[in-house]
Amino acid sequence: MMNIIRVNKLSAAALLFIAMLLFMGLTASWLSPYDPFFTNLEQKLLPPSFSHPFGTDYLGRDLLSRVIHGIGDSVFPVFVVLSIVMLIGLFVGTLSAFWGNKLDMLLMSVTDIFTALPSVLLTIVVVGFLGFGMENVYFAVILSWWAKYVRLIRGLIHDVKKEPYIMASRVSGSFGMRTMIRHMIPNIAPQIGTILILDVSKVILTLSGLSFLGIGAQPPSPEWGVMLLDGKNYLQVAPWMGFFPGLMIFLTACSFQIVGERLRKGK
């Protein structure tokens, strides 16, 4: 991976941005200059300045502090969502491909139904039933994404199953789960890793989008989608309110996309 990054400045910049983002997210409490929830109506709608580099919002809250705290609400949940999706994909995909036949047919029919449904529509329906809130949105996103990973992992395992080293591993005494863990998963891990990194940007956009529509995170959360929704109402008087959260969503999604694409092409 380092070789791929070394020869490409754009990828290096994207990787650096991601590293900084994660660092800032983890140390948000120390790094942010103000309390992200502290309101001060005397300082409302201030443009960017030295004391408030990103300006303030309609309640006088410091936007830089909110953007930094927003990393924890906008980016970190994506990793949790994708980890759960990948674990489901790994379990069901493996079950389907390795011990297959009738179970494979049944599981593939179920995944067909889920992949046929538009993901945003499914999410809205699920949130409609369960109510607003980030937990429900995470659940809905997992529900609309798991099928893709099941199909991906099933396909990869089907391919790797035919490799001569899998047959040879049997002669060396590896069977069932042992073959899966020692021989199959390490050989499909690079492909899954690349797809996961590429999907980080898509899930960030989905979660922020749902918050922007008002069905995800709810105020006063510093989630970037919610901040963008707030900024929309003040676009003419305080454009910085929407600009900075929007810029962060854009840069984060682009960075993960660039790194993912680079990894994909690098193979």
Next chain:
Amino acid sequence: MLQVQRLCKEINGRPILSDINFVIEDGGSLAIVGESGSGKSTLAQLIMALKQPTSGQVLFNERSLPRKGIKSYKEWYSDIQIVFQNTASTLNPAMSLYRCLEEPLINFTNLKRRERRDKILEYLNKVGLHRDLLKHRPGKLSGGQYQRACLAKALIISPKLLICDEIVASLDIVLQQQMIELLMSIQKERGLSLLFITHDLSLVPGLCADILVMKDGKKVEQFNTSALHNEEERDIYTITLLKSTESLETTWKQYATHDNKSTG
């Protein structure tokens, strides 16, 4: 003792192997020779229980082929090991050579980590590979090194019978000779039974006591290696196989003579 009795294999109604019979005594050796597509590799896979026969049976020390249950498969593989064709990537590309060689020791023995390491070094030395290669992935090995590594992996659990499926087919002539010599020395040292599968009759003398010739999935004939050049007794197909290797040698000799005359 390996006994193969009336072994048949059909795939989609097409016969791949028909009525194959032979016996390899303890410490004995048999070469199976035939052109590509004669069913040699299928036979090896049937003996290794990687495919199930349509009919017939394979017995090793009176025990029949495993059909289900990991335990019975493990017992079978602890006695019989195979080295696959070297064109096949039979070592896991995601593992280091050390982990590849360690795998049969983990699965078939109760050796501790240090004992496993000693065993790996011992067999690496035996097949003439340098210990520096252990940290490399199989993709970094040359063709000859790869095949030696596969041989070490197969021998490391001390099987009673070793099947070699076209193990020198894609090696150059020097490496072929080295591999054959290595096999001969290991066989002598360990009293190992050997089933050597090849399309090249010229590799067999000195390595195997008996030869079984196959064509289109059928046994053509079986004879002692010392009787290979007895043309009156040999089947016409065996003679064709033999002549095809000899004709190349003759062409080279003629070429060399012509070359000497022209320079002289």
